[in-house]
Amino acid sequence: MNDKEISRRRLLGTVGAAGATGLALGAAGGAAGYAAASADPAAALTTVGSTAERFHGERQPGITTPTQSHGHLAAFDLAPGAGRREATALMRRWSATAARLMAGEPADDDTGVALDAGPSSLTVTFGFGRTFFDRTGLTAQRPAQLDPLPAFSSDRLDPRRSEGDLWVQIAANDGLVAFHALRAVQKAAGGAARTRWQMTGFNRSPGVTARPMTSRNLMGQVDGTRNPQPSDPDFDRRVFVPATGSGAGTAAQPAWMAGGSYAVVRRIRMLLDDWEKLSLKEQELVIGRRKSDGAPLTGGGETAELDLDRTGPDGSPVIPADAHARISAPEQNAGAAMLRRPFSYHDGAAADGTPDAGLLFVCWQADPLRGFVPVQRKLDRGDALSRFVRHESSGLFAVPGGAPEGEYVGRPLLEP
Numbered sequence: 001m002n003d004k005e006i007s008r009r010r011l012l013g014t015v016g017a018a019g020a021t022g023l024a025l026g027a028a029g030g031a032a033g034y035a036a037a038s039a040d041p042a043a044a045l046t047t048v049g050s051t052a053e054r055f056h057g058e059r060q061p062g063i064t065t066p067t068q069s070h071g072h073l074a075a076f077d078l079a080p081g082a083g084r085r086e087a088t089a090l091m092r093r094w095s096a097t098a099a100r101l102m103a104g105e106p107a108d109d110d111t112g113v114a115l116d117a118g119p120s121s122l123t124v125t126f127g128f129g130r131t132f133f134d135r136t137g138l139t140a141q142r143p144a145q146l147d148p149l150p151a152f153s154s155d156r157l158d159p160r161r162s163e164g165d166l167w168v169q170i171a172a173n174d175g176l177v178a179f180h181a182l183r184a185v186q187k188a189a190g191g192a193a194r195t196r197w198q199m200t201g202f203n204r205s206p207g208v209t210a211r212p213m214t215s216r217n218l219m220g221q222v223d224g225t226r227n228p229q230p231s232d233p234d235f236d237r238r239v240f241v242p243a244t245g246s247g248a249g250t251a252a253q254p255a256w257m258a259g260g261s262y263a264v265v266r267r268i269r270m271l272l273d274d275w276e277k278l279s280l281k282e283q284e285l286v287i288g289r290r291k292s293d294g295a296p297l298t299g300g301g302e303t304a305e306l307d308l309d310r311t312g313p314d315g316s317p318v319i320p321a322d323a324h325a326r327i328s329a330p331e332q333n334a335g336a337a338m339l340r341r342p343f344s345y346h347d348g349a350a351a352d353g354t355p356d357a358g359l360l361f362v363c364w365q366a367d368p369l370r371g372f373v374p375v376q377r378k379l380d381r382g383d384a385l386s387r388f389v390r391h392e393s394s395g396l397f398a399v400p401g402g403a404p405e406g407e408y409v410g411r412p413l414l415e416p
């Protein structure tokens with residue numbers, strides 16, 4: 001792998017090292033807050049702890065930020081009686097809280113949970129659900145892209161753990177820093193909004209592999225190999241809403257979504273007891289890739305192209321017709337693609353004793369009808385993986401562009 005490829009892959013969090021886009025806050029740089037308060041600031045922060053992401057900017061953090069090791073996803077509903085005024089004040093408070101915590105500074109009325117740690121690549125990302133717009137009298141500003149996702153035959157969705165007026169994604173390379181931020185966001189909600197659901201996930205910790213590697217999921221597969229890369233000429237067009245408010249071939253988007261993206265969030269349970277009964281060969285045929293290194297069954301290394309036309313001695317395709325990697329490939333879906341940025345989760349055992357574990361699947365795209373929806377439709381019809389997974393909750397959120405310095409996320413919608 002050359003240097004360019006490594007830095008490109010770091011950007012998407014496929015490596016086990018602190019983020020390339022982050023800003024290391026050393027003592028000389030005046031890392032305010034927790035670490036600066038310790039006896040020896042110069043020694044207090046490791047590279048992992050001292051790395052900071054920027055809150056303010058054209059785009060929100062947490063979309064192309066290298067995937068962190070700890071994540072919390074939370075949806076909130078506006079409190080009864082709360083409308084646009086309360087939502088505006090809430091987004092101001094949340095943005096101020098996120099900016100402070102991401103810079104390694106304490107929140108108002110701080111709980112002290114992250115007292116000794118640096119920002120640890122914390123990101124806080126905010127989104128609006130479909131119901132937010134009616135609640136705030138902004139129905140006319142609701143993007144068509146937030147229309148409900150179609151029902152899929154394999155859905156087993158729990159409505160209480162789906163959707164929501166507002167969505168927050170919190171992630172950091174330290175569990176205490178991530179939890180601290182979640183509590184700060186929940187406290188800053190005050191009387192304006194209540195937690196509707198909350199889920200906790202994880203990824204590999206920075207630095208645990210000897211070389212930069214794509215992460216694995218709880219089925220043991222290398223997962224993330226064929227994600228779109230920021231260096232791809234069509235990356236921005238696929239993932240972000242352009243400043244003009246709409247992209248080629250997509251439905252018009254409101255101006256307030258410029259620089260934003262849409263997050264599809266699915267809690268996908270893995271039926272691990274069934275999966276783990278398969279032989280290695282059977283597992284590899286389900287995906288169409290080798291488990292050891294993620295390489296296509298048709299050969300080459302991890303990043304080699306899939307040869308979808310290759311047949312074996314018996315005349316059947318080497319990458320089976322129902323293999324997940326074949327069915328989800330953009331070439332099989334009129335170019336539909338999304339940026340997958342998931343977390344694994346493990347919530348103990350279900351009532352039947354099986355592990356309640358799987359993927360908090362989060363994918364990003366400029367338009368869900370040109371990303372998640374066509375691919376999931378296809379997977380729903382004939383993906384070999386579907387026997388081993390169950391979609392248990394779902395959310396679709398409009399994530400606006402980032403807040404410039406001195407502003408808050410969502411200002412162009414709430415106070416145009």
Ligand SMILES: C=CC1=C(C)c2cc3[nH]c(cc4nc(cc5[nH]c(cc1n2)c(C)c5CCC(=O)O)C(CCC(=O)O)=C4C)c(C)c3C=C
Nearest residue numbers: 221222223224225226268325328329330359372375376389
């Ligand atoms: C609708 C979108 C997708 C869902 C839902 C989904 C669930 C899911 N996927 C894996 C494991 C792997 N997925 C891989 C590739 C892959 N998956 C999707 C989409 C969804 N997956 C896409 C678009 C792609 C890339 C296809 C391509 O560009 O060729 C892979 C292979 C490695 C990789 O490219 O990342 C694995 C492994 C699980 C376990 C899962 C649900 C739990």
Ligand SMILES: [Fe+2]
Nearest residue numbers: 324325328340
């Ligand atoms: Fe997949």
